[in-house]
Amino acid sequence: MLSIALLLSLVGIALGFDSCQRIAIAVSSATDVYYPGSSSYVADNEHYAISSSQASKCSVEPGSAEDVGIVLGILGETKTAFGVKGGGHATNPGFSSTIGVQIAMTRFKEVTYDAATQTAVIGAGNIWDDVYEVLDAQGVNVLGGRVIGIGVAGFTLGGGYSWLSNQYGLAIDNVVAYELVVPNGTVVTVTEGNDPDLFFSLKGGYNNYGIITRFTLKTYPQGAVWGGLSSYNASYISAFNAATVKFCSEVTDPKAGMLIVYGYISGEVLHIVYLGTQIFYDGPTPPNGIFDDFLAIPALEQDVTTRSFFDLINSTSASINLSAGYRTVYNEIPTLNYSEANIEGIVDEVNFWGRTLSAHGAFVVSYALEPFLPSLLAHASAGSSAYPGSRKQVVLPTNVNLQWPSESEDSVFHDAARRTAQKLGVKGVPIYPNYAIYGTPVVDMYGEEGLGRMEAARERVDPDGVMFLTGGFKV
Incomplete structure (x- = not known):
């Protein structure tokens, strides 16, 4: 005869396995449940980074908030693991995926x-x-x-x-x-x-x-904006560094913004350091002087023009899609300023980790600098939001992005993401949750x-x- 403990354990397993069926019976016709083998199941479990995807028992696409409540009630009652996926861009494994029940918010498109x-x-x-x-x-x-x-x-x-x-x-x-x-x-x-x-x-x-x-x-x-992507040969790194320091220290126009990328990309015949920018100005034409130093550098490719805001975002599709499907990890490197010394430190890390991780199959090793004005956090009062833990000073959310193809190398890249952030990041300031690697203390x-x-x-x-x-x- 089965012991009571074993019987309860088997009942728990059965309830967990049965959660998908229970959900399918309980929800309204606005909601559907999908199983392995269906295209909707595949789409619901798919993520931008393949390292963020798991094979769930089933996927659920709720069609109403009330049905979300029914799903949560069943999952809570049966103690079934679940994932909640919005856009599917999470790079921390298991943050929006599961081997239990995958909830895909696909139908909430209002x-x-x-x-x-x-x-x-x-x-x-x-x-x-x-x-x-x-x-x-x-x-x-x-x-x-x-x-x-x-x-x-x-x-x-x-x-x-x-x-x-x-x-x-x-x-x-x-x-x-x-x-x-x-x-x-x-x-x-x-x-x-x-x-x-x-x-x-x-x-x-x-x-x-x-x-x-x-x-x-x-x-x-929102009217027309000006901006787009540019990439540069690493031979212009001195001019690129100088333009970066000048922009970060001197530009005070709140309508101006940049993402500045130092990276290393590998391929079958290509192993190079690369430099890139994404430029933004909230208006059809920027004032003279803001971006001139970058525009004066001969570009490998450049797509900077006056356009709609939607077109500006859509112009990033080629570069983003190029890296989709790789295993990916982000980490946050909290930074107080982009001085010449800080940038030299980032370049050293690009060169070190580019060479080191290429031996482990690295596709991309990149560091994205995100300059913002000191007034950024003054648009809301102190204590108005959980993040950041303090609004006394702006911490610039520098992102390290590592991409590779093989699951067997995961620990190597995760360790590198932690080590480079530990080396470059400022201590004792708020960490940006959207870039922080899993295991970062929430405090x-x-x-x-x-x-x-x-x-x-x-x-x-x-x-x-x-x-x-x-x-x-x-x-």
Whole structure:
């Protein structure tokens, strides 16, 4: 006869295995459940980085917030592991994927602009490309991602640095309301007025409080912009470094922005250091002097012009798609300024890790510098959001991006991402959650006081710990 403990264990396994069937029976016709072998199942589990994808028991595409509540209720009752995928751009393994039940927010694609309130309601299943295309036609914009393929949900819940951040702050500074399905299945609207602690916690706190289905964001007038991508031969690195230092230290126009990339790319016949920029100006033509030093460097390729905001984002498709499908890890290198010495340190790391990791099959080793103005965090008050843990000074979110093909080399690249951040990063300042590698202590993102407030909010809305069944940074 089976022991009671073994019997309960078998019942638990059976319930977990049966979660997909239970969900399929319980939800409305607006929601579908898919199984291995179907194209929808494949799409629901697929991620930008293959290292972020797993094979789930089934995938669920909820069609309403109420059905999300039903799904959460079943998963919580059966203690079934689950993943929540918005755009699928997470680079930390297991953060939006699972071997349990994969929830894909694909059907939450609403983009509704309200001219009276100057806000937009945006579904959590959108990627920013699609949002920009809709809002461009309305002559407005919101704070979102700077390249194609970035999901609305993860980007916004993790902080959100945008081309418009110098003018309006972080994406989380521009959230008016969240539609949230809490773990008991209830659908609630969270605002600063009706639940200030939960509103604070959601601004940087990811999926610790339930599943967000819609965001209400502030909008701003948007006309033509100027910018695009350029790449340069490494022989011009001295001029490139000088232009970088000058831009980062002297440009104060809040409409100007840049991503500045130092990288190493490998291929069958190519192993090179490369330099690149993504330039942005919020207007049809930038004033003289802002980008002149970069434009004076002979470019290998250049696509800088006056265009719509949507076209600017869409112009990154070739470079982003080139690296899709590789194993990928990001890490954050918190930086206070891009001085000549700091940049020389980054170049040294590119050369070292480029050569070192190429022996392990590296496709890309890149460091992206993200200069912002010292006033960036002044667009919202101190203590208004979980991230950053302190708004006393701007910490520049430098990103290290490593890509490779073989799973057997994962530990080598993960270790490199940690070591280079440890060497270059400033200690004791807030870490940007959207770039932080898995295992980063959450206190380093939110600070002791903020983390305490977040934990209290989580215990209130999720007393049974349902959201611990899914991946991500946990408070």
